[in-house]
Amino acid sequence: MLSVHRVMGSETEFGLSQPGNPGANPMRDSARVVDAYAGPRGLRSSQNFWDFATESPLADARGFFMNVADADISQLTHMPQESVEAQYLANVVTENGARYYVDHAHPEYSSPEVLTPRDLVTFDRAGDLVALASVRRLEGTEEPVNLYKNNTDSKGSSYGTHENYLVDRAVDFDDLVAGLIPFFVSRQILCGSGRVGIGREGETAGFQISSRADFFEAQVGLETTLRRPIVNTRDEPHADPAKYRRLHVIIGDATMAESATLVRFGSTSLVLGLIEAGLVPKLELDDPMQALWDVSHDLSLSTKLPLSDGTSMTALEIQNSYYSACVENAGDDADTTEVLSEWKRFLDGLATDPRSLSDSIDWIAKWVLLEGYRTRENLDWDHPKLALIDVQYHDVRPEKGLFYKLEKAGRIRRLTTDDEVERAVVSAPDGTRAYLRSLAVTRFSDSLVAASWDSLVLDAGEYGIVRLPMSEPLKGNRELLEDRLAEVHDSQALLQALGVDRLKTTNDERGAI
Amino acid sequence: MSSQEQVHRDHSAGGGEPPTEPPEAVQGQINTQNVDSILDEIDGVLESNAEEFVRNFVQKGGQ
Numbered sequence: 202m203l204s205v206h207r208v209m210g211s212e213t214e215f216g217l218s219q220p221g222n223p224g225a226n227p228m229r230d231s232a233r234v235v236d237a238y239a240g241p242r243g244l245r246s247s248q249n250f251w252d253f254a255t256e257s258p259l260a261d262a263r264g265f266f267m268n269v270a271d272a273d274i275s276q277l278t279h280m281p282q283e284s285v286e287a288q289y290l291a292n293v294v295t296e297n298g299a300r301y302y303v304d305h306a307h308p309e310y311s312s313p314e315v316l317t318p319r320d321l322v323t324f325d326r327a328g329d330l331v332a333l334a335s336v337r338r339l340e341g342t343e344e345p346v347n348l349y350k351n352n353t354d355s356k357g358s359s360y361g362t363h364e365n366y367l368v369d370r371a372v373d374f375d376d377l378v379a380g381l382i383p384f385f386v387s388r389q390i391l392c393g394s395g396r397v398g399i400g401r402e403g404e405t406a407g408f409q410i411s412s413r414a415d416f417f418e419a420q421v422g423l424e425t426t427l428r429r430p431i432v433n434t435r436d437e438p439h440a441d442p443a444k445y446r447r448l449h450v451i452i453g454d455a456t457m458a459e460s461a462t463l464v465r466f467g468s469t470s471l472v473l474g475l476i477e478a479g480l481v482p483k484l485e486l487d488d489p490m491q492a493l494w495d496v497s498h499d500l501s502l503s504t505k506l507p508l509s510d511g512t513s514m515t516a517l518e519i520q521n522s523y524y525s526a527c528v529e530n531a532g533d534d535a536d537t538t539e540v541l542s543e544w545k546r547f548l549d550g551l552a553t554d555p556r557s558l559s560d561s562i563d564w565i566a567k568w569v570l571l572e573g574y575r576t577r578e579n580l581d582w583d584h585p586k587l588a589l590i591d592v593q594y595h596d597v598r599p600e601k602g603l604f605y606k607l608e609k610a611g612r613i614r615r616l617t618t619d620d621e622v623e624r625a626v627v628s629a630p631d632g633t634r635a636y637l638r639s640l641a642v643t644r645f646s647d648s649l650v651a652a653s654w655d656s657l658v659l660d661a662g663e664y665g666i667v668r669l670p671m672s673e674p675l676k677g678n679r680e681l682l683e684d685r686l687a688e689v690h691d692s693q694a695l696l697q698a699l700g701v702d703r704l705k706t707t708n709d710e711r712g713a714i
Numbered sequence: 715m716s717s718q719e720q721v722h723r724d725h726s727a728g729g730g731e732p733p734t735e736p737p738e739a740v741q742g743q744i745n746t747q748n749v750d751s752i753l754d755e756i757d758g759v760l761e762s763n764a765e766e767f768v769r770n771f772v773q774k775g776g777q
Contacts, residue, residue, distance in 0.1 A: 214776045214777060216771075216773050217773075218770065218771055220770075221770070223769075223770040223771075223772050227773070227774050304776060304777065305774065305775070305776045305777065306773070306774035306775075306776065307773075307774075307776045353773070354771050354772055354773040356771075356772055356773075357775075358772075358773045358774060358775040358776075359775060359776070360773060360775060360776025360777065361776055361777035363777065425777040426775060426776065426777050451777060570752070570753075570756070573750065573752075573753050574753060577750065577753060585764040585765040585767075585768045586760070586764045588764070588768045589760060589761055589764040589767050589768055590756075590760070592767070592768070592771055593759075593760060593761060600759065601759055603756055603759075606752070606755060606756055606759065607752065610752055610755065612752065
């Protein structure tokens with residue numbers, strides 16, 4: 202039976218702006234943002250703190266490696282240390298087991314691994330509080346920085362909101378591609394965040410459903426910064442590569458509305474379950490790229506997308522067919538039931554009156570707001586006030602961010618509470634190795650040399666520097682370790698408690714063994 | 715804080731209980747009165763110079 206339960210995580214690259222100083226160096230400001238969070242909390246921030254040994258951004262899921270010399274510098278996650286800009290590559294593991302760092306020219310929060318869409322919502326939103334804490338810290342400086350959880354400046358640049366899903370390695374990658382393309386092309390009606398302007402530079406006046414659609418150019422590919430593909434082939438599982446694949450989804454929008462985030466991750470997890478079980482609807486779009494753009498540009502949701510069998514379907518009809526296949530095969534755990542119920546509510550609302558979902562889906566909340574201004578003040582779509590509203594909707598400050606204004610006014614549904622989100626800033630989620638990473642940062646920070654998604658590097662005193670692999674995302678969790686490690690306070694004892702029993706001292710005692 | 719920002723600080727924002735009932739849905743045609751009250755509130759926090767703000771919001775591309 203299908204379940205939404207799956208190891209998942211979100212990544213948010215924040216747009217950033219130094220008020221009144223558009224020429225400010227965004228890499229420097231991104232580093233200031235990360236350091237402003239890490240410093241007061243006593244968290245270490247440096248490129249060397251991240252253990253890059255297992256990163257392979259140029260590995261392609263189709264089975265080959267890209268040559269480093271052929272790669273664009275923006276494809277390398279680990280910039281050479283001698284590069285002038287390397288000094289700005291701040292890297293922090295936060296108390297909840299997330300990563301907060303400089304990615305290209307943006308600060309990025311990568312959530313800890315979670316098991317449920319509900320936890321995803323909570324830990325994704327915890328990242329917005331992390332960003333807010335950075336903004337607050339810099340408010341009192343000469344160069345304050347504001348952060349926006351959005352995806353474009355509508356001047357040609359886009360930056361990502363990524364999703365990660367652990368997938369069974371046995372699934373053929375071509376089956377993933379075939380099953381996901383029609384799903385992703387149509388999914389934007391559920392979880393687009395809306396955008397003023399059509400085209401990469403907003404060259405045509407108007408409003409569209411997705412903030413990212415216009416920046417995608419390929420169906421499948423390795424790149425994430427150029428020639429962006431609907432299905433990204435980066436093969437970097439951050440886990441046992443014989444068992445797992447990490448599907449790196451780059452096509453999503455930055456959702457603020459919690460219901461939209463829940464459906465974005467929950468429906469995708471279920472569809473991956475369909476693909477793993479060989480139960481996914483057999484749909485093939487005739488022209489996926491054109492369909493992606495057409496769906497985003499059609500607020501009436503009526504565009505018929507040609508299929509390769511000569512028939513055609515609307516995005517809503519395609520979504521209904523995925524939804525039906527999921528319902529038929531789904532289990533009845535509470536998390537799965539909630540996602541299916543919300544997904545169905547979205548599909549029904551979109552079919553009858555999309556505006557009825559202005560409390561749940563960002564593109565509709567934003568659209569209703571913009572139409573309100575257009576009507577009241579008789580504004581054309583190219584009026585700067587509408588472009589401002591489009592950006593300021595995503596401001597992370599509750600007193601400035603228009604999403605937060607709508608939410609506080611009771612116009613947006615909320616699933617979490619403030620307490621839950623604040624707790625998620627400092628405490629790891631249940632069920633995954635994020636707990637051990639969190640523990641290492643909070644309780645063993647003096648001996649933690651480096652960390653990554655699937656490793657900890659510890660200074661174990663006389664035993665030397667020990668690299669502890671965490672290649673199984675479901676181990677190292679709170680349930681397995683909390684009691685066992687309750688009385689453990691140094692790195693040697695930690696390693697022993699974890700069953701690392703082959704420690705040798707680094708002194709020249711080998712001859713005596 | 716830059717001079718181009720209007721400061722309407724509300725430290726209670728984001729606090730409090732979530733709404734106990736789902737907000738009233740906007741049916742069919744936009745309910746102008748319903749929307750207008752929030753427009754007034756939002757007018758109070760919008761950056762004061764929209765044109766300058768939008769012109770200055772320039773990002774480098776990311777992933």
